[in-house]
Amino acid sequence: MAGLVQDWKAHKRPFAAIAGAPLFWLLLFFLVPMAIVWLYSFGENAGPADIAISGTLDNYKRATEWLYLSIFLKSLAVAALVTLICLIIGFPVAMAITFATPKWRPWLLLGIMLPFWTNLLVRTYALMVLMGTNGYANMGLGALWDGTSWLRVAVGMQPLEAWTPVQLLYNNFAVVLGLVYVHLPFMVLPLYAALDRLDKSLIEASLDLGAGHLRTLMKIVVPLAGPGILAGVMITLIPALGAYLTPDLMGGTESQMIANVIERQFKRANDWPFGAALSFLLIYAMFILIALQSMRRDKGREAH
Amino acid sequence: MTDAQPIIQIRNVSKRFGKVTAVDNVTLDIMAGEFFVLLGPSGCGKTTLLRMIAGFELPTEGQILIDGQDVSNVPPNKRPVNMVFQSYAVFPHMSVADNVAYGLKIRGVGRGEREERVREALDLVKLGGFEGRMPDQMSGGQRQRVALARSLVMRPKVLLLDEPLSALDAKLRAQMQFELSDLQDQVGITFVTVTHDQDEALSMASRIAVINKGEVAQLAGPSDLYEYPANRFVADFVGSVNIFEGKLTLDEPDRAAVDCPGISKVYLNHGVTGPHGADVWIALRPEKIYLHVPGEGKAVRAAAQDAPDGHNFARGVIKGMSYLGDITLYEIKLDSGEMIRVSRPNLSRHDQEDFTWDDRVSMHWRADSPVVLLG
Numbered sequence: 001m002a003g004l005v006q007d008w009k010a011h012k013r014p015f016a017a018i019a020g021a022p023l024f025w026l027l028l029f030f031l032v033p034m035a036i037v038w039l040y041s042f043g044e045n046a047g048p049a050d051i052a053i054s055g056t057l058d059n060y061k062r063a064t065e066w067l068y069l070s071i072f073l074k075s076l077a078v079a080a081l082v083t084l085i086c087l088i089i090g091f092p093v094a095m096a097i098t099f100a101t102p103k104w105r106p107w108l109l110l111g112i113m114l115p116f117w118t119n120l121l122v123r124t125y126a127l128m129v130l131m132g133t134n135g136y137a138n139m140g141l142g143a144l145w146d147g148t149s150w151l152r153v154a155v156g157m158q159p160l161e162a163w164t165p166v167q168l169l170y171n172n173f174a175v176v177l178g179l180v181y182v183h184l185p186f187m188v189l190p191l192y193a194a195l196d197r198l199d200k201s202l203i204e205a206s207l208d209l210g211a212g213h214l215r216t217l218m219k220i221v222v223p224l225a226g227p228g229i230l231a232g233v234m235i236t237l238i239p240a241l242g243a244y245l246t247p248d249l250m251g252g253t254e255s256q257m258i259a260n261v262i263e264r265q266f267k268r269a270n271d272w273p274f275g276a277a278l279s280f281l282l283i284y285a286m287f288i289l290i291a292l293q294s295m296r297r298d299k300g301r302e303a304h
Numbered sequence: 305m306t307d308a309q310p311i312i313q314i315r316n317v318s319k320r321f322g323k324v325t326a327v328d329n330v331t332l333d334i335m336a337g338e339f340f341v342l343l344g345p346s347g348c349g350k351t352t353l354l355r356m357i358a359g360f361e362l363p364t365e366g367q368i369l370i371d372g373q374d375v376s377n378v379p380p381n382k383r384p385v386n387m388v389f390q391s392y393a394v395f396p397h398m399s400v401a402d403n404v405a406y407g408l409k410i411r412g413v414g415r416g417e418r419e420e421r422v423r424e425a426l427d428l429v430k431l432g433g434f435e436g437r438m439p440d441q442m443s444g445g446q447r448q449r450v451a452l453a454r455s456l457v458m459r460p461k462v463l464l465l466d467e468p469l470s471a472l473d474a475k476l477r478a479q480m481q482f483e484l485s486d487l488q489d490q491v492g493i494t495f496v497t498v499t500h501d502q503d504e505a506l507s508m509a510s511r512i513a514v515i516n517k518g519e520v521a522q523l524a525g526p527s528d529l530y531e532y533p534a535n536r537f538v539a540d541f542v543g544s545v546n547i548f549e550g551k552l553t554l555d556e557p558d559r560a561a562v563d564c565p566g567i568s569k570v571y572l573n574h575g576v577t578g579p580h581g582a583d584v585w586i587a588l589r590p591e592k593i594y595l596h597v598p599g600e601g602k603a604v605r606a607a608a609q610d611a612p613d614g615h616n617f618a619r620g621v622i623k624g625m626s627y628l629g630d631i632t633l634y635e636i637k638l639d640s641g642e643m644i645r646v647s648r649p650n651l652s653r654h655d656q657e658d659f660t661w662d663d664r665v666s667m668h669w670r671a672d673s674p675v676v677l678l679g
Contacts, residue, residue: 201389210381210382
């Protein structure tokens, strides 16, 4: 069977039989709808439920107005921040899994992957319950505050004023936190894959030659895990850029991301052509990111 | 070994991983300037011992002293030893020169001196001119030389080598054996090598510690190890050997006899100092047994005249034969039913035709050839 697929040039018919169905599926349910949306982006509203595809570029002109461009840039900034935080948290986590004993490793990996088995909506609501004004996060902070106040009294100082719950939800902070929570596994898994492949004796050789742990990390581990880091960054950045649910549920009015704006065009504003244009601008931006990554990869390959 | 100062002292060192004891109460001294080999089968604890000297593992018990200083709790980057890893561990993202300069940079050696020392080290391992190469443009043997240069440039007190030749092909391995010995003579640094390959150990070492199940089975020079193994494990592990069980029947200062029902009465021209009637083992190397056509044996033996009649003599039938070019190896079924291996040098081009399958043959050996093993 493997031989059949490998020599697909010599066995065109069986190959077509195997590849045909999924190809047809992709064509019908992915490319065709995408093409329709793409066509809509060059159209205008002709009635409440009627779109005339006139070939106009007005939608794109409007989409590149500062109002929308700023939301675009903000989404990119939020996604970049989320990616950075994921990298900073994810790298030590991936290192810890790599260097854990073989007995522990599958359990730690399971811990990383477990959230994938829970619906995103459920996870997001759970996080919201945690972060609400009456949630556990505020309760914990309140207990710390009261404890500090009690300690101050105990040593003869003035007590602190009464605890007022912090607004943790419905702001940019909540969006970034929620996105980090959701995307962390996307970062950890490619990093783990890269670090696991790393020959451990390279680390030992660096230590043996007199390097400390920090220098070994910066000069040996990070450069050699480079492709894994890049993969983790892309795989986190792209979905974070198009995040819809988290900013919708956890964000406030000022923390809208581009996906929320797009959603509004298709629903409340009922302006499908404009929504389509915004969607395709987002898709183009992602294409550029992916192209940049693969260019870097090719360059890396040429260097060898 | 002009300098008899111990550079590494291993004192009652044990290493346990959970319930497994990898190294069991080992005490040995490694002298400055020697080429020391830790030899043993895989899983015997030799690599763990080496890694404890390097500092990658800490002893569960005992002390390790390097140059008189207790390093038991000194991390690897602070120890005056360097290691050549089995996988070479050449940094793949750095050029050869950067690999070799890595440790010097950390030590803060200035640029001018650094470049000078890198060039010297590369010349030493015959890689002059390879400075700009990337490791993936090099063969395994060349990468190993980079790893060697990278360690030697640090001028360590001791160079540790973990199975340095295991990944090389047979020809290259033989060449590297000589080169490593030469290199060690040139730089005068103490080399400690781990290997499971007895040829490698015998050809390179000034002294060998044979390790079995975490303990030192014997510590000796190469020829002593081969000719005077201390126990059955060493006799069997180092080289090929025939071992027969027997009883000590005669033990005097200048002669001894062992009755081995499996082969014959064995006569030795030296004493054994074992208890009379004790169970002992006789080890007899295949190349120390002479093979001849029955009947001729007596005449050959008369010429040697070193054993009384009826000793050091056996008969059997050839059951197996492998021609190895320089020697031919025979598997012979003795009249007692036991098998014995005999090797015979092919001194002329047609020697291998002298004997063939199912030939009846006689064997004898000199009175100083058998080794009596008490354990």
